[in-house]
Amino acid sequence: MCVTCGCGEDEVKIEGAPAPHDHDHVHADGSRHAHEHAHDHDPSAAHSHAPGIAPARRVQIEQDILSKNNAYAQANRQQLAERGIFALNLVSSPGSGKTSLLCKTIELLKHQPLAVIEGDQQTSRDADRIRATGAQAIQINTGKGCHLDAHMVGHAMAQLTLAEDTLLMIENVGNLVCPAAFDLGEAHKVVILSVTEGEDKPIKYPDMFRAASLMLLNKIDLLPHLSYDVDAAIAYARRVNPGIKVILLSASSGAGMDEWLAFLRDGVANAQAARQHTVAGLQARIAQLEAQLQTRSG
Ligand code: MG
Numbered sequence: 001m002c003v004t005c006g007c008g009e010d011e012v013k014i015e016g017a018p019a020p021h022d023h024d025h026v027h028a029d030g031s032r033h034a035h036e037h038a039h040d041h042d043p044s045a046a047h048s049h050a051p052g053i054a055p056a057r058r059v060q061i062e063q064d065i066l067s068k069n070n071a072y073a074q075a076n077r078q079q080l081a082e083r084g085i086f087a088l089n090l091v092s093s094p095g096s097g098k099t100s101l102l103c104k105t106i107e108l109l110k111h112q113p114l115a116v117i118e119g120d121q122q123t124s125r126d127a128d129r130i131r132a133t134g135a136q137a138i139q140i141n142t143g144k145g146c147h148l149d150a151h152m153v154g155h156a157m158a159q160l161t162l163a164e165d166t167l168l169m170i171e172n173v174g175n176l177v178c179p180a181a182f183d184l185g186e187a188h189k190v191v192i193l194s195v196t197e198g199e200d201k202p203i204k205y206p207d208m209f210r211a212a213s214l215m216l217l218n219k220i221d222l223l224p225h226l227s228y229d230v231d232a233a234i235a236y237a238r239r240v241n242p243g244i245k246v247i248l249l250s251a252s253s254g255a256g257m258d259e260w261l262a263f264l265r266d267g268v269a270n271a272q273a274a275r276q277h278t279v280a281g282l283q284a285r286i287a288q289l290e291a292q293l294q295t296r297s298g
Helices: 053-083 098-108 125-132 150-159 206-211 220-225 229-241 258-297
Strands: 086-092 114-118 136-141 167-170 186-195 214-218 245-248
Touching: 053 086, 053 150, 053 258, 086 098, 086 258, 098 114, 098 125, 098 167, 098 258, 114 125, 114 150, 125 136, 125 220, 136 150, 150 214, 167 258, 206 229, 214 229, 245 258
Parallel strands: 086 167, 086 186, 114 136, 114 167, 186 214, 214 245
Antiparallel strands: none
């Protein structure tokens, strides 16, 4: 159940995986969580958005859902860090051009190991489009659910071959509200706003723009045909999140793509460096312990 709108997650399907409800979830450390899903199985909780649930009870349900999600997100994050994988959570309204942007990005990042998790309520159309580029992709269908959660993403990650130093792009369900509340274990949320939408979306949906580190203003090739105010859109985004980075781009003309690719390459390099730093630290510690052992035995 979604804390924001009360939507259901009873019909979740992940390509190649058993239904997330029906078996244990295996974490990076090998530990299993039997049937610990973000869905709250309390019968009253399934309808907590309906009138009649006491506000205190509703708050408790929301806290339970988010704390379970955060535990799964933390397990995902640890697994990603161990493998030096840079993961992004792409969020937007439906129709902002997320999948087209991903296809163009994959085409330009030829030699970068890359995988995509696609979230949609129904169909595998977007995952099919990604696979047509040659990249590996897994589709999650959320059924009535309006967002991805960390538990679903953990299952999808298990279906992918995630080599070290991979770039993992998670395309969330098109929705500017609910995905803001759910950490998936990603390094950053990236919000995509297209110039065919209203400039004022950042102040209408502030939670999402506050949660994102980067805003991509997409479809700028269409600006000559529109009366869109780019400066106003950026000002609104910075009103809710003064630190948000902004890149203007067009997946179809290629404008601005260099800056976006540089952001991705930096993220991949940083994740890789962090992994190597951890490995070097562990190697130094092992050498230290071995030396101590030799001293004692000698
Ligand atoms: Mg899409």
